[in-house]
Amino acid sequence: MDAQRVGPASRRSATLTTALALVAAVVLSLPVLLLPLTTAVPLPLWLALLLACLAAVAWIVLRRQKAKDKLYGLAATALLAAAAVAASQAFAATPPILDRDGRPLPGSIASMEEVELNGTRQWVTIRGHDTANPVLLNLGMGGPGGGGFFNAMEFRTLEEHFTVVSWDEPGTGKSYGAVPFEELDRERFVADAAALTELLRNRFNQERIYLYGVSWSSIVGIWLVQEHPELYHAFISSGQMVNTVENDRLGYERALRHLEEQGDTGSAEKLRRNGPPPYGGDNLVAPYVDYLDVLNDIMGTPRYSLIVPVIPFFVPEYGYIDKINHTRGLVNSFNAVYPQLEHLDFVKDAPVLDIPVFFFVGRYDVNAMAPLVEEYYTMLAAPHKELVWLDGGHGLGSADNQDVFMDVMLTRVRPLSGAAG
Known part of the structure; x- marks a missing residue:
């Protein structure tokens, strides 16, 4: 039994x-x-x-x-x-640029390269149909800590007309270990971006190149053209940051008001416990993400807590370790760098820029607050400036906004280089 x-x-x-x-x-x-x-x-x-x-x-x-x-x-x-x-x-690689028969397009470039910048090894992708085209340097996504490989897809339509270089800034993605996080500051980012610019000017035999920034990297872009206007045809940005503390305060208040209107008392109480920004401590990311996720809900875009860890997994230039390092780098870079932006105010500190400037602004952007960008644009002195309104909220993601971006880049930005269309 x-x-x-x-x-x-x-x-x-x-x-x-x-x-x-x-x-x-x-x-x-x-x-x-x-x-x-x-x-x-x-x-x-x-x-x-x-x-x-x-x-x-x-x-x-x-x-x-x-x-x-x-x-x-x-x-x-x-x-x-x-x-x-x-x-x-x-096998991490950037996809080749193909002709209609599926073969690599003659004269094109599609490479992922490790470059030396001020004694460190960092990574870029270089993509374009013709290396004789003007160079456009993409400084990378938001953050601090969002790499350029992360948002490079936004520039695929421009690769026929520009040689697009996307930079993984030190501390993120494939450049994760390039620089200790405690060494990340304005001087580091500007010096490395300027060194990368010089490398590109020499390699492609161009006196000046174009510069693009979004959100955090739009801050680096303003710093860069302030110090080195002679290197650039123009500065282009979307989600332009102007005053981070005021921007964050307005965003926090908008998020709290939205939650109260929606009757989400639990999330509203969590924001009240956090209090308004700026925040301190060892983990700055969590309280910022608490209200930034709400702002993304308002704009109908995916929450940061979802897209930050997920989207890098669909970047073919990243191996699995790079994908993890992109998320780690964003968190660590944010903690190290964001407190340094507490006194940022371009209205006072960058009232004059010596090159043409193009701001692409989401009409209902509540992340990079449109009224702050408009105020800065109004008082900014530049040889040429344009504020281009986009439908919806933050970024160039929709097809309509991509069409607007493409049109302005080809008809009003690219001619500044003197290149034929």
């Missing part, structure tokens, strides 16, 4: 162990399963890793009566996951 009771119990235990091992194997297989969606790993290599993973899972199922065999299967799956991570890093 004891033997009869032990038999079914043993089978149930083996079934449960096998089920748990299968769940663990699936989780361990995720780096392999996601390779074609999130990396530039070649298809044949992915198929080989996938077949090996399937074999390991089959081993776990077929050898379900022996715990040791399940461990062997899980160990094999873990090794395959590690191989997938290594492959994602080794």
Whole structure:
């Protein structure tokens, strides 16, 4: 009788162990399963890793009566996951620019390169249909800590007319370990961006290039053209930051008012507990994200708490480690740099810029507050300036706004270089 009771119990235990091992194997297989969606790993290599993973899972199922065999299967799956991570890093690349027949376009450039800037190794992508075109340097996404690889897709339509260089600034993405976080400050960013500009001017034999910034990198852009106007045809920005403390205060108040109007008393109370910005302490990101997520809800854009960790996983220039480092870099860079912006006020500190300026402004932007940008634009003295209104909130994401951006860049910005259309 004891033997009869032990038999079914043993089978149930083996079934449960096998089920748990299968769940663990699936989780361990995720780096392999996601390779074609999130990396530039070649298809044949992915198929080989996938077949090996399937074999390991089959081993776990077929050898379900022996715990040791399940461990062997899980160990094999873990090794395959590690191989997938290594492959994602080794094969990270920017996609080629192809002609209508699917072949690399003659005269085009599509490269991802490590460059030396002031004694450090940092990364850029360089993309364009013709290397004789004017150079456009994309300083990177918001943050501090949002890399240029993160938002490079916004410039794909311009690559026929510009050589677009996107920079992963020190401390993020592929440039994650370039500089200790405690060394990140205005001088570092300006010096490195200026060094990158000089490198591009020499490489492409151009006296001046174009400069683009968005949100945080629009701050770097203003600093850069203040100190080195002779290097640039024009400065272009979207989500222009003007006064971070005033911008954040207005954003906090708008978020709190929205939550109260929506009857979300729990989230409103959380904002009240945080209090208005600026914030201090070791983790600045959390209280800022609490109200910035609400502002994104107002604008109908994805929350930062969602897009910051997810979007890098769909950047083919990043391997898996780079994708993680982009999120780590944004958090660490924000904590290190954002407090340094507490006294930023371009109305007082940058009333004159010696090159043409183009501000693309979301009409209902409550992240980079449109009224602050408009106020700065009104008083700004520049050889030429334009404020271009975009529909909706922050950024160039919609097709209509991309069309507006493209039109202005080709008809009013690019001619400043003297290049033929």
